[in-house]
Amino acid sequence: MTPVDAIDLRREYEAVDIASVLGQLDEELIGLAPVKTRLREIASLLLVERIRQKMALATTFPTLHMSFTGNPGTGKTTVALRMAGILHRLGFVRRGHVISVTRDDLVGQYIGHTAPKTKEILKKAMGGVLFIDEAYYLYRPENERDYGQEAIEILLQVMESQREDLVVILAGYDDRMEKFFQSNPGFRSRIAHHIDFPDYSDVELLAIAELMLNEQNYRFAPEARDAFERYIAIRKTRPLFSNARSIRNALDRIRLRQANRLVSRLDRILTSDEVMSIVAADVLASRVFSGGSDGAGQGP
Amino acid sequence: MRITQGCFSFLPDLTDGQITAQIQYCLEKGWAVNIEFTDDPHPRNTYWEMWGLPMFDLRDAAGIMKELADCRRVYGDRYIRISGFDPSPGWESVRISFIVNRPKEEPGFRLDRQESRGRNIRYATHAYAAGRPEGERYG
Numbered sequence: 001m002t003p004v005d006a007i008d009l010r011r012e013y014e015a016v017d018i019a020s021v022l023g024q025l026d027e028e029l030i031g032l033a034p035v036k037t038r039l040r041e042i043a044s045l046l047l048v049e050r051i052r053q054k055m056a057l058a059t060t061f062p063t064l065h066m067s068f069t070g071n072p073g074t075g076k077t078t079v080a081l082r083m084a085g086i087l088h089r090l091g092f093v094r095r096g097h098v099i100s101v102t103r104d105d106l107v108g109q110y111i112g113h114t115a116p117k118t119k120e121i122l123k124k125a126m127g128g129v130l131f132i133d134e135a136y137y138l139y140r141p142e143n144e145r146d147y148g149q150e151a152i153e154i155l156l157q158v159m160e161s162q163r164e165d166l167v168v169i170l171a172g173y174d175d176r177m178e179k180f181f182q183s184n185p186g187f188r189s190r191i192a193h194h195i196d197f198p199d200y201s202d203v204e205l206l207a208i209a210e211l212m213l214n215e216q217n218y219r220f221a222p223e224a225r226d227a228f229e230r231y232i233a234i235r236k237t238r239p240l241f242s243n244a245r246s247i248r249n250a251l252d253r254i255r256l257r258q259a260n261r262l263v264s265r266l267d268r269i270l271t272s273d274e275v276m277s278i279v280a281a282d283v284l285a286s287r288v289f290s291g292g293s294d295g296a297g298q299g300p
Numbered sequence: 301m302r303i304t305q306g307c308f309s310f311l312p313d314l315t316d317g318q319i320t321a322q323i324q325y326c327l328e329k330g331w332a333v334n335i336e337f338t339d340d341p342h343p344r345n346t347y348w349e350m351w352g353l354p355m356f357d358l359r360d361a362a363g364i365m366k367e368l369a370d371c372r373r374v375y376g377d378r379y380i381r382i383s384g385f386d387p388s389p390g391w392e393s394v395r396i397s398f399i400v401n402r403p404k405e406e407p408g409f410r411l412d413r414q415e416s417r418g419r420n421i422r423y424a425t426h427a428y429a430a431g432r433p434e435g436e437r438y439g
Contacts, residue, residue: 094360116352122363123355123358123366123367124357124363126360127360127361165362
């Protein structure tokens with residue numbers, strides 16, 4: 001392809017259609033303003049990079065590896081999926097799929113098991129995005145014979161030598177990722193974009209809850225909405241609070257209670273309105289209000 | 301004498317770009333791709349050594365090209381072929397197989413004729429390279 005001197009920016013922008021991906025991001029993800037700003041910046045950078053490639057001004061392939069830090073349930077995985085979409089549209093990854101892995105998928109259990117395992121995953125992720133959740137578990141300083149180090153070395157090598165074939169996104173909690181980077185300086189220098197995911201505010205959590213219910217064709221009755229607002233305020237102070245994930249779990253249990261309430265009185269005609277509505281009693285029956293932690297299996 | 305086995309063997313050697321495109325075609329069909337090598341060029345030698353395991357569930361050819369590069373580094377003086385296996389019939393069946401690497405010198409075959417009973421003649425092909433031990437046959 002011969003280099004060009006001038007490019008119609010708007011046409012280029014519309015051709016790759018990142019506007020629709022970013023717009024979708026705004027619609028479907030509540031809050032996360034700093035993340036969205038960073039994504040916009042990265043998308044612009046990549047658009048310019050793409051134009052520079054067409055003008056034969058780009059000399060090297062940009063480093064695109066990222067690290068997502070933030071508390072559980074703040075949308076890291078969701079954003080990683082979107083990121084893959086953006087990168088694919090701009091032509092920086094060829095296929096745009098996401099392979100999501102944790103330590104177990106990369107690190108083997110005996111000598112000689114780790115390298116083939118890690119390479120296998122890397123091969124699967126080629127042409128797309130490799131999303132490593134809770135990446136700091138790869139490195140276990142307390143055990144010097146831990147095989148995680150081997151996986152880290154292979155990862156670092158591929159991140160450097162096959163930059164145009166795959167993008168690695170590391171994700172995890174803030175403080176632990178910081179420690180992980182300190183003990184593995186190779187990672188920090190190979191990662192171009194660090195994105196921090198803030199916690200959601202009460203208002204945002206309520207909006208998330210309503211969005212989730214809406215998708216499943218449910219809705220809060222007005223008093224139930226107030227009750228859920230109070231639920232969020234209390235739940236936040238309890239241990240193992242994981243933002244949007246806790247909200248989703250709470251809604252699952254509320255739906256359970258709603259179904260139970262409906263089925264408990266059999267001899268009547270049920271309207272669609274009743275099936276869709278969640279009333280205050282469904283919310284208030286939660287153990288959170290009586291000082292419990294509401295439900296086992298909350299996950300980290 | 302140039303060995304002609306599998307697809308494309310009457311064409312000039314495929315470039316890496318062409319090999320990538322062929323592999324990508326296999327992957328898009330949902331086939332598993334396997335790399336094999338040998339230094340016994342006899343046409344009836346169908347069981348070649350495997351370079352690692354067949355690669356399942358890949359999306360992009362880059363990973364296989366990396367394996368091919370590794371295989372070439374170790375066995376660059378031997379024949380290397382890539383096969384695509386289609387699992388859709390319920391078993392793995394070879395859909396495509398092509399040579400991606402060959403020795404610099406290919407000495408070819410000798411034809412042995414043996415006169416047997418009556419006026420029958422039995423033929424045998426004998427690869428000149430196979431006269432030397434395995435691993436020392438080319439270069």
